[in-house]
Amino acid sequence: MIELNHVTKIYPGASQPAVDSVSLTVPEGEICVFIGPSGCGKTTLMRLINRLIPITSGGISVDGKDIMGLDPIELRRHIGYAIQQVGLFPHMTVRDNIATVPKLLCWSRVKIDARVDELLTLVNLEPKTFRDRFPRQLSGGQAQRVGVARAMAADPPIMLMDEPFGAIDPINREVLQDEFLRIQEKLKKTIIFVTHDINEAIKMGQRIALLKEGRLIQTGLPDELLNRPADEFVKSFVGADRVLKRLNLLKVKDAMMTNPVHCRSEDLSEKVLEQMVKNDLAFLIVADRERRLLGYVNQYDLRGHKGHAGDVARKLTLTVSPERNLKEALSQMLGYDLGILVVVDEDGRIQGVLNSTTLSTLVGSTYDERGGHWGRITAAGRIL
Ligand SMILES: Nc1ncnc2c1ncn2[C@@H]1O[C@H](COP(=O)(O)OP(=O)(O)OP(=O)(O)O)[C@@H](O)[C@H]1O
Ligand SMILES: [Mg+2]
Incomplete structure (x- = not known):
């Protein structure tokens, strides 16, 4: 000392x-x-x-x-x-x-x-x-x-x-x-x-x-x-x-919203679409039974589809680890058009999501974002 x-x-x-x-x-x-x-x-x-x-x-x-x-x-x-x-x-x-x-x-x-x-x-x-x-x-x-x-x-x-x-x-x-x-x-x-x-x-x-x-x-x-x-x-x-x-x-894990809303790959497409319309979600994360990230679906892809959500899931090319710092995460987010980043651990398991609302709340800004394309992304849990 x-x-x-x-x-x-x-x-x-x-x-x-x-x-x-x-x-x-x-x-x-x-x-x-x-x-x-x-x-x-x-x-x-x-x-x-x-x-x-x-x-x-x-x-x-x-x-x-x-x-x-x-x-x-x-x-x-x-x-x-x-x-x-x-x-x-x-x-x-x-x-x-x-x-x-x-x-x-x-x-x-x-x-x-x-x-x-x-x-x-x-x-x-x-x-x-x-x-x-x-x-x-x-x-x-x-x-x-x-x-x-x-x-x-x-x-x-x-x-x-x-x-x-x-x-x-x-x-x-x-x-x-x-x-x-x-x-x-x-x-x-x-x-x-x-x-x-x-x-x-x-x-x-x-x-x-x-x-x-x-x-x-x-x-x-x-x-x-x-x-x-x-x-x-x-x-x-x-x-x-x-x-x-x-x-x-700050680290991603300090700012992410845990337990983000998602569906499973085996959920029926028409059910998923129904819930997305009801909850006003344009996109939805798709996970497997172990909560590993498979991708995301949008309403357009699900419309009229007779199979499971997993069949039409699009890959999410960019994810972030919970240990990264928020500045790096933000810069990735800005270079990417979905407006959120899915946080996954080393095994690809979904840990949370990061969106501009959580970021701005955290750093004390008054910026009010209403959920954008992802709708009420803060509504946690499984959608079905
Ligand atoms: N040997 C010295 N005799 C007289 N004045 C000195 C001496 N060494 C430093 N000073 C003065 O003391 C003040 C503080 O100097 P110091 O070297 O501690 O600054 P500093 O914060 O380390 O600056 P820098 O960021 O440029 O390294 C300055 O005004 C400097 O001119
Ligand atoms: Mg000096």
Whole structure:
């Protein structure tokens, strides 16, 4: 746990504090994202925490201990730091850069080599190719990833990461973010993560702290910042599309309507049609006995048909898994003309449906959709 108590930093000769009475707790095992405009004091705060610069007033404690009472070298071994400018040692290979702290801790060569290769793989750099390179032989994004690996080398319980993925292209960045979150699930480190990118903040942070001119303006869960921005500054910082951004935080299973109305493949077409007319449904989902999705029928196909609904069911080419995030689901839905998405699990069993009404209700929009072609899709259950 990291606790900041009215932390203030005034650089020598400066007229304004770089950090101004910031109080904040980062609970153990959580990622707290610092975000804010350039020069708002993010890097300064990190350097105060690991005592690279002296504090002017206020207090900082790490795991309940005041950092002023700790040996600075010991403190820094406890805290991994990926600095903003990467700062690899130019005369040392990638391996030796990553091995800096393990060497200080007198790990064996075998253990160090294994750790270096493990970390390079983790940050998506092929160990064989990159292990023996010097920093000048790396691209900016590759160097940054080596910087992240170096910060993680001795497996410190606390990590300070200053824009660790800033120089990395969007695709690799997503890969690293996902990988990082996956590891964090297991390792549960206490992490302060700085970014300029609000989307990254929403994705990575359990908590977000928004700073402006050295002051903490708002801190809270990502959803709180998006849903209840404290003032106009926060509102403009999180962006006009904050409602859409909230979709990134939610999963399909959080928004879907469970037990959607459907019929079975063995139901007689004329009965199904009768019920569809009665309930004003233009389309209907068709399932088998195990609730596996077979497709859908429309009134036109059923009219005059003497067999079973399953015989005339059309395939639904697009379905979505309950674990996908809502933004991806919405974008699929918009590219598809039926206006709903059927949610199926790995075995093809129907779990629910997603339509624009449920989505807009969830994100707090007032958009009122009356069911469209699917009629009263919210009427749950079997139609026959
Ligand atoms: N060593 C220093 N001496 C004097 N002033 C400094 C020093 N380092 C930073 N500052 C000032 O302190 C303020 C906060 O700087 P800091 O580097 O913490 O910002 P930041 O939020 O990390 O910005 P960025 O997003 O650009 O990295 C700035 O106004 C900066 O000019
Ligand atoms: Mg900075």
